[in-house]
Amino acid sequence: MTQDELKKAAAIAALDYVEDGMIVGVGTGSTVNHFIDGLAGIKERIAGAVSSSEASARRLEAHGIPILDLNDITDLPVYVDGADEIDAGFCMIKGGGGALTREKIVAAVARRFICICDTSKKVACLGRFPLPVEIIPMARAYVERELAGIGGRPELRDGFVTDNGNLILDVHGLMITSPRALETELNQIVGVVTNGLFARRGADVLLLATPAGVERQVAS
Numbered sequence: 350m351t352q353d354e355l356k357k358a359a360a361i362a363a364l365d366y367v368e369d370g371m372i373v374g375v376g377t378g379s380t381v382n383h384f385i386d387g388l389a390g391i392k393e394r395i396a397g398a399v400s401s402s403e404a405s406a407r408r409l410e411a412h413g414i415p416i417l418d419l420n421d422i423t424d425l426p427v428y429v430d431g432a433d434e435i436d437a438g439f440c441m442i443k444g445g446g447g448a449l450t451r452e453k454i455v456a457a458v459a460r461r462f463i464c465i466c467d468t469s470k471k472v473a474c475l476g477r478f479p480l481p482v483e484i485i486p487m488a489r490a491y492v493e494r495e496l497a498g499i500g501g502r503p504e505l506r507d508g509f510v511t512d513n514g515n516l517i518l519d520v521h522g523l524m525i526t527s528p529r530a531l532e533t534e535l536n537q538i539v540g541v542v543t544n545g546l547f548a549r550r551g552a553d554v555l556l557l558a559t560p561a562g563v564e565r566q567v568a569s
C-alpha cells in the first residue's frame with residue numbers, strides 16, 4: 350500500500366466514531382482530507398462540522414457539509430485529526446500544515462480526540478519532525494533567541510502566513526523527552542501564540558494504518 354492509501358484507511362476507520370446527529374470537529378492535512386471526503390458520504394446524518402482551518406473549511410463547504418462556529422457550541426463529542434508524530438503516550442507534534450493553533454483550540458473543546466495516522470508517524474521520542482511554533486511577527490527575533498537558548502534551531506517557515514496572520518518557526522534539533530513540560534515552557538515565551546506539542550491534551554484514540562490493517566489503540 351502507498352502512504353496515501355494508508356492515510357485513507359485510517360481516515361475511513363474514523364467514520365465509525367461519527368454518530369447520528371453529531372457535530373464533528375475536523376482537523377487539517379492530507380490524512381484529514383480523506384476523512385472529509387468520507388464524511389461527505391454520510392453528511393445527511395450529521396449536524397455539521399467545526400473546522401480547524403480555512404483549507405478544511407473550503408473542502409467541507411465543497412462537499413456541502415454545514416460548518417458551525419465553535420463559539421456557538423457547548424459540546425463537541427469528537428475531533429478527528431492527523432499528526433506529524435505521535436509517541437507511545439499519545440503525545441503529538443502537529444502543525445506541519447501550519448494549522449496548529451486552531452487545531453489546539455478545537456481539540457481543547459472536544460471530548461474525544463481521534464488521531465488518524467499511518468505508521469510513519471509513530472515514534473519512540475518526539476522531535477525528529479521539526480516542532481512548529483506559531484508566533485506574533487514582531488516577536489520573531491526574540492522568540493528565535495529564546496528557542497536557541499533551550500537548544501533548538503528555529504527556522505522561519507519561508508513565505509508562510511497562518512490563518513491567524515502569524516508566522517511559523519520550525520524548531521529543529523529538539524529531542525523531546527518531556528513533552529508536557531516542554532509544551533508548558535514554550536507557552537511562557539512572550540510572542541508565542543501556540544506550539545505544536547499536543548501533550549497536555551493528547552489523543553484519546555489512535556487509528557494507526559498498517560499494511561495489515563488499521564490498528565485501534567486507546568489511551569491508557
Ligand SMILES: O=C[C@H](O)[C@H](O)[C@H](O)COP(=O)(O)O
Nearest residue numbers: 378379380444445446447448
Ligand atoms: O497543521 C497541520 C496538522 O497538524 C496536520 O494534522 C499534520 O501536519 C499532519 O498532516 P498530514 O495528515 O498531511 O500528514
